[in-house]
Amino acid sequence: MSEKTVHMKITRQDGPFSDPYVEEFRVPWRPSMNIISALMEIRRNPININGEETSPVQWESICLEEVCGACSMLINGKPRQACSTLIDSLAQPITVEPLTSFPCERDLIVNRERMFDALKKVKGWIEIDGTQDMGPGPKIAENERQKAYELSKCMTCGLCFEACPNINQRSSFVGPAPLAQVRLFNTHPTGQMQAEERLEQIMGEGGLTSCGNAANCVEVCPKEIPLTQSIALLNKETTIYSFKRFFHK
């Protein structure tokens, strides 16, 4: 009896300072399988293609519906969310690797701290707390809200960082996703009160001007966030602000 199987080639790494190696697996096929369910199959029965018992492959995933951004990995060389990547849509053997733009912790788990540091740098939040009740904030116009909603879908998954040619060990580029978040918080009526501070943050070394317009970010973004449009609009905003800063402020 020949049962249908899924052939996977997984790039593994035992720890942050260990050397990576490739281990192959063959897991039983089931209908509607995604990368996560194949990895769960390996965890259930951690035996590699040579029949040797091995340690289960480690990965991160939370929501399983493409809203948390935790299961980012390279699948057949492309940066994708493992949960929304269906096995039947892929050519076999399926290669699964950790993202390369972030330091690997173990197997498919990477440390995306760089992205969170970038969000801190650009003040990716809305300041609502004072020492007293400040009352309700201003209302947002519906057309603004619709645009802001698209930007708010960002889940900090890091695929745009992975695809960007200007993000690597040599560069200090803040990255596409945090830039789109600047636009999100600068669109918000309360967030607008810190708009210039955010612009100031992205006008330095490794800021907005490190974008080289390769536009890979918008190609790989699983949430279809208008990243290149956001960057272009911020180019306009920062240019206007730079004149204001030089002549008026």
Add this chain to the structure above:
Amino acid sequence: MNNDRTFFWRKLHSISGLIPIGVFLFVHFGINYTAFYGEEAFNNAAAFMGNLPFRYAMELFIIFIPLLFHGIYGIVIARDAKNNLTTYRYEKNLYFYFQRLSGIVVFLFLIWHVGTTRVPAAFGAEVNFDMVANLVENPLYLIFYIVGILMTTFHFSNGFRTMLITWGITANQKSQQFGKMLGILLFLVLSGIGLTAIFAFV
């Protein structure tokens, strides 16, 4: 308070590609094109340029300093990139890669170009039709010119497209598509002028 001048230098790099370098490129190509009307027309045009008032100041501030700044800072910027065209075969990623490649090729071409025209001129050689005609007699040098011209027109046209983005003029998809069409048009027109001119010397 604010000592980080990155924004200023990057914007200056962007605009310097159009003003003055792009403007100079148009003037230079226009003068070259007169070779199409014959040797005398070109020699008259070259003599007119050579006899412009404040020539050395203009050469320095409109041509040499901006070119050196744009070229050297451009190489610094290109060093930020880790090209990934094999994994991400997207149109704009190709332009991104080619913009950096063409920039370096043009930089090398210009060193040769200045070395074979302005440097001899500084030692007393006359800048005229024969100077270029003697150069392109050598097929290798003719190839240098063809490659140099095409790389220059690509770099300028694509740079014009990205400049519209860098200054926030074309933001949405539709206008960026329009910017791309403008770039293609510029590339075709400038390449046509440049190649017509160089073949007039052959």
